[in-house]
Amino acid sequence: MKKKKFYPYFIFLLVVMTIEVFIFNWRTWESLTFPQSKPGYQISIDGNSMSDKLVFPDQNLQTIQYNYLNQNVQNIKINLHCEGNGCPTTLVLKINYSDEGHSQMSYKGNQTYIESLEETHIIRIHPYGDVKSLRISFHNPDNAKFTIIASEINVRVPLKIQTLRILTLFILFILIYQLYQHRSFFTLSFKGNSTKRKTMIIVTASCHILLFVLVLFSNPFFWKDTAYPHPQEYHYLAEALAKGQTSLLVDPSEELKQLSNPYDSSLRIQEDVYYFWDFAYYKGKYFVYFGIGPELVFYLPYFLITGTHLPNPIPIMISEIFFILGVFLFFEEIVIRYNQRKIPLGLSLLLSSATILGSGAFFIARRPDIYSVPIMMGLALTIWGLFLWLKSRQTDHSLNCKILFIGSCCMAFVATCRPQLILGSFLAFLFFLPELKNLREKQNQKYLMVALLPYVIIAAGLMFYNWTRFDSPIDFGSSYNLTTNDMTRRGFVFDRFFIGFFTYLFQFPNIQSVFPYLQYVEFNTNYIGELTRESMTGGLLSCNPILYFSFLLPNLKRIKKPKTLISYLTFPILGILIMFIDIQCAGLLQRYISDFAIFIFIGTTLILFSLYIQMKDKEVRKIFIYTVLFLCLIGILYNLSLFFLPDSDNIALTNPQLYSQFYRLFH
Numbered sequence: 001m002k003k004k005k006f007y008p009y010f011i012f013l014l015v016v017m018t019i020e021v022f023i024f025n026w027r028t029w030e031s032l033t034f035p036q037s038k039p040g041y042q043i044s045i046d047g048n049s050m051s052d053k054l055v056f057p058d059q060n061l062q063t064i065q066y067n068y069l070n071q072n073v074q075n076i077k078i079n080l081h082c083e084g085n086g087c088p089t090t091l092v093l094k095i096n097y098s099d100e101g102h103s104q105m106s107y108k109g110n111q112t113y114i115e116s117l118e119e120t121h122i123i124r125i126h127p128y129g130d131v132k133s134l135r136i137s138f139h140n141p142d143n144a145k146f147t148i149i150a151s152e153i154n155v156r157v158p159l160k161i162q163t164l165r166i167l168t169l170f171i172l173f174i175l176i177y178q179l180y181q182h183r184s185f186f187t188l189s190f191k192g193n194s195t196k197r198k199t200m201i202i203v204t205a206s207c208h209i210l211l212f213v214l215v216l217f218s219n220p221f222f223w224k225d226t227a228y229p230h231p232q233e234y235h236y237l238a239e240a241l242a243k244g245q246t247s248l249l250v251d252p253s254e255e256l257k258q259l260s261n262p263y264d265s266s267l268r269i270q271e272d273v274y275y276f277w278d279f280a281y282y283k284g285k286y287f288v289y290f291g292i293g294p295e296l297v298f299y300l301p302y303f304l305i306t307g308t309h310l311p312n313p314i315p316i317m318i319s320e321i322f323f324i325l326g327v328f329l330f331f332e333e334i335v336i337r338y339n340q341r342k343i344p345l346g347l348s349l350l351l352s353s354a355t356i357l358g359s360g361a362f363f364i365a366r367r368p369d370i371y372s373v374p375i376m377m378g379l380a381l382t383i384w385g386l387f388l389w390l391k392s393r394q395t396d397h398s399l400n401c402k403i404l405f406i407g408s409c410c411m412a413f414v415a416t417c418r419p420q421l422i423l424g425s426f427l428a429f430l431f432f433l434p435e436l437k438n439l440r441e442k443q444n445q446k447y448l449m450v451a452l453l454p455y456v457i458i459a460a461g462l463m464f465y466n467w468t469r470f471d472s473p474i475d476f477g478s479s480y481n482l483t484t485n486d487m488t489r490r491g492f493v494f495d496r497f498f499i500g501f502f503t504y505l506f507q508f509p510n511i512q513s514v515f516p517y518l519q520y521v522e523f524n525t526n527y528i529g530e531l532t533r534e535s536m537t538g539g540l541l542s543c544n545p546i547l548y549f550s551f552l553l554p555n556l557k558r559i560k561k562p563k564t565l566i567s568y569l570t571f572p573i574l575g576i577l578i579m580f581i582d583i584q585c586a587g588l589l590q591r592y593i594s595d596f597a598i599f600i601f602i603g604t605t606l607i608l609f610s611l612y613i614q615m616k617d618k619e620v621r622k623i624f625i626y627t628v629l630f631l632c633l634i635g636i637l638y639n640l641s642l643f644f645l646p647d648s649d650n651i652a653l654t655n656p657q658l659y660s661q662f663y664r665l666f667h
Helices: 002-022 026-031 163-181 194-218 230-242 254-258 265-270 293-306 313-338 345-366 372-392 401-416 419-431 433-437 442-470 496-505 545-555 562-585 590-614 618-644 656-665
Strands: 042-045 061-067 075-083 091-099 102-113 122-124 131-139 145-153 280-282 285-287
Touching: 002 163, 042 145, 061 145, 075 131, 102 131, 163 656, 194 313, 194 345, 230 293, 280 442, 293 313, 293 372, 293 401, 313 345, 313 372, 313 590, 345 372, 345 545, 345 590, 345 618, 372 401, 372 419, 372 590, 401 419, 401 442, 419 433, 419 562, 419 590, 433 442, 496 562, 496 590, 545 590, 545 618, 562 590, 590 618
Parallel strands: none
Antiparallel strands: 042 061, 061 131, 075 122, 075 145, 091 102, 091 131, 280 285
């Protein structure tokens, strides 16, 4: 029996080893058929032939020319050595050559070169017959000096056994096998006791937390101190609040004060004015327009206690831990309270994972900058507020005032982090509709007072804070920031909705055939005007296809309670409304997806749960479950691939050793 138990794992190991040797190393076996290179060709750098140490001249564009080849060339091995502070982690080599089918030199493609990875030193080409001449070119960064150490033609590719890849594949095979063996975990309701159920939820949540923490620490760039003011908005505000003032202790330059329009970026550039990028400027003083919530909870206490400043990834890490726990608890409460645990636990956990990753939290974890601090804290407060509101209703339909109050504190405090997320508080009309219908009862009046008290206190504090800064209780100061455009004149333009709606929801991702596979999407529009935007990776629905189930709301015909249908519809509508606010007031940025994605995911999950409950045929249920699993996995894989996005501060530049390890997995 024991031998049979371990027999599948032995088979998996053999399969993985076979894949590693014959598939991942197929270039080795292929190269055995290549002919030996013929002598007589010449190598030149920038047109100058050199026979010994080939040193590149001091210029931006570098070229390596292979002349008089006239032979069957299948690959070229080139070994470059770089010295200097500007040496890049990755170097893009452009390949041009002429052959029997092309008498003139023409561009054929790129090769990513990494000096520490020997696999990238061999360039595989596919010419038409014999190659006549070949050119390799690349752009030489500043403070970097390259030298050719060696160059060969038609080399034998060495066999490389990657232990990490073998281990990864082996674990993947085991995971797939275990999921198949326990597929009832996803298709049938959970039969174990409540303790075992809680344990499985805690373990799953812990795995997500571990993943997010590792990602947060993977990029050292965001943990370093910087003298540049921009990432330190909350640090400057902590110093100001410690002195008892809301304006910063740094005075703007006199040149900035003298400008006719300090919010005009072109004028600031023209006059060569020094200013603090993306700080709010109002009446000759600097302010921080980001929500004050993270300042009061994290930065100011830390500064008062230690006298030093808190790195931005720390508040993001804490917020993401609470967000992950909140999502799992919220969905579990829905399953227990409204579905009598009829929903398979595996399905609930998978949808929780898809929600956490798809809501933008993972993108924030890979890039934990100052902008993401208030967004992530607002998300954590929102999900915990919704969970506590749900939890406050007792079995006898009364409300627990303590839990209700804490939930309202969370929802109200959202306004101090991300003001547009405060719209989530309108969900209270769904959660507490019976009490709101019968306000004549004293008990319901008490509930209303308990729920509203945090809003009154926090609103009063926020209004006073805004009035002391911008002379208006409802002005948060976002229009006064010194950024790429004059936000004071942004206004409302209806045409922005069309491009924003498509970009945020339906834009297809840009998937490539080479690592890192996912690239930013090219932005094209016929909108002629100011449109604040950054690189995007695709629309929320297109990249998370499970959300298309939200369009199946009309199929919930058997639900007799109109309130239930309205609640399912309210979540995605609320998300779309927040998206429209972002389009008009902020722009099109990848991180802004986090503002509204959580509500669309919750609404879709409620619809999926109801569809599952309505299905009576077992075979139909299985097809439904497997479809949901497949679509969830697509979204999860997409969101995990965001980790490798080639932006300005990606791990290829800031953590090349880690990037090299991942690169080896796919090559």
